[in-house]
Amino acid sequence: AQSVTQLDSQVPVFEEAPVELRCNYSSSVSVYLFWYVQYPNQGLQLLLKYLSGSTLVKGINGFEAEFNKSQTSFHLRKPSVHISDTAEYFCALLxxxxxxxxxxxxxxxxxxxx
Amino acid sequence: DAGITQSPRHKVTETGTPVTLRCHQTENHRYMYWYRQDPGHGLRLIHYSYGVKDTDKGEVSDGYSVSRSKTEDFLLTLESATSSQTSVYFCAITAGENTEAFFGQGTRLTVV
Structure with missing residues (x-):
């Protein structure tokens, strides 16, 4: 069985402040991890992905995430957010x-x- | 944009009627998925397919069936629609186990 946990349902932040969105996962097999963003009334768009290699992955719009196997986490970060970053963010596991x-x-x- | 089309985009139907949603892809990807999105629940997997005629259940498969008779089409059928199936349905495709998923624009289904 596999599962993904996003503990924070909402994260309010001021413009230009840093943000971290948390994601933890559980799986009995090797995993590939993704972050998707959904703007209002739209489909899902890929932000970034971890397939293998470097544990720090960079994505679009200045976002990055770090894969931590020992903590089974894949947290998303951005050093300075903009109003346009307001959206729903989904962590996913394959x-x-x-x-x-x-x-x-x-x-x-x-x-x-x- | 990946070639993935969902139809219809919007539908209102009555309780007890059968409904079929269609997902069509032009990418020749092996894997296809159906999800429903509800507030507070994120995206929950209904059914998925890993090849023609190869399908499996997801976490919320009760009341739904699927068929995949050819690579490009993945049909989701609500056998007898209920109000609890009012939701936004998304189709997704992937080429393989180490690639990202591409999503359709969604189908908003309302069961009255």
């Missing part, structure tokens, strides 16, 4: 294997204000 499933967390609503 288990390795022939019939791998893509499992999502419940999402974190990032609200950026002036």
């Amino acid at each position: 288990g390795s294997g022939t019939a791998s499933k893509l499992t999502f967390g419940t999402g974190t609503r990032l609200q950026v204000t002036l």
